[in-house]
Amino acid sequence: MRVLISIALVLVFSRAARADDSKNTVTYAGIDASTVRVFAVGTVGVTTIRHFNLDIELAATQAGHGTGFAVEPDLIITAQHVVEGARHVVVRLPGDGGFLPARVVYSNKEQDVAVLHVAAELTPIRMQRDGQTLRVRQTVFAVGYPLDATRTQAQSARGIISGHRDDSTLQLDISLNPGNSGGPLVDESDVVVGMVIARGDVAKGVQGIGIAVPVAKLATAIADARLELTTSPAKPVSAHEKMSAEVVDELVRQGTLQSAKQPEDPWRGFESRQIEQEIDRIAIRLHDADLLVFVAGNLWNASLALHFGGVRKIGDNKLSEFEATTLARDLQRAAVRLTKKAREIDATVSERSSFVGIALRERAELRVTGGISPFASRWTLLASPTLRMNTEATGGWGGGLELKNQRINRTPSARQMFFNWGISAGRVSLTSQDTATLTHAFYAFEAGAGVSLRAGRSMRFELYGGIAPSYYTASAESVQGMTTSESGLVVDHFRATASLTSERWYVSSGLRLISSAMWIEPIGLGINF
Structure with missing residues (x-):
């Protein structure tokens, strides 16, 4: 199946809608006020995917x-995997409470528990006391921020404790989603009895199962975190950390590049000059190499989505081919500029983020300045039975083989032009009226063009016409064993086909007109590579 680059341009261009809490008729308790969102930004790697037999390198941001929750006025506990490898961590308070830069002061990967320190006075959640026990089938609630990072209030899911696992974690019968990790598990009195760390893998058919860490392990983590702060007191939050936290909050919650589109000029936000100004604004605000590379990676992916993925719609507006190509070029240039800025600030960022090398290598620079070739290349090996029409003989069946190269526009639009060239050969046998055996064969170099139409999610219908100058041979063997033959160059060899193709397979039907003889290819089967 053809791999299309499905990158969320909304990450680059969309503005998240804020909830209107003034219309909210649901009241929230103290547990909700102490449950926060946790945003984390790490390094930027590289992942390679296949697209039209090309290796496309994406930034893996x-x-x-x-989710996290306050356990002391300045401590927040969350799942370790939420902040693992993070260069920056930010917590956002419920409602419009704002955001706070956070530091990881305790991390236990084995138990999946981490403790964050913030320079604030939060209201801690009441936790289960030592000695209190839980029971199977006890009702519990998972509080958190599942799925949507733009939520302003925590959501709750109801379930039960279904058992105790061998690793001392709790197994839950509850519906959880990405984003619930690190959230409090509370009883019907809003007392914390654990912390959610995992859910069933839906892809493997596991649904309605959750895993939580019991309070006893959380208490140990909190004590160790406090001890760490006692021996190494937290430093005051710097202006740089505050600025970085603001950018992280904007990146994760709203999107990478805020481009306000005016109703009277919907493309104003996508003009080259304005994009350059926006990138300059980000570069001035940020003096953190990792965040600059993170922004650059998202711009890089957006550029590839426009150029290779066929993205032509942003919001309710459509881009023309020229606008899309121009925007893709500008975004890639911006990605390179920010990456260069990041390396100037901190040369070691190249060691942490492999994307830096991809963005700054010579090949990438050539892509930016010279553009990317609009065509991709694909080879097809095709075999088909062949029938040569002849009124003076019977039979006429044989076979043909073809190896061709197709160059087609990389952008998978509904209608595309393509060009073919290749070599082909065919051979048929007939029996004449005087019972002589006739053999006809050709060996051709073929070139032509056609149109490719989308015929489904991963299929395309193609119409093709071309010319195939060939070396042609014809021989006859009589019943007495006498053989005569002739050969020569044939210029008037024309071909037309109709084909159905996928990323891997190729099915074709067509005909050839060689001099005055018609050769029919009823069906051919091929493989693309």
């Missing part, structure tokens, strides 16, 4: 969000 490590960013996400989970």
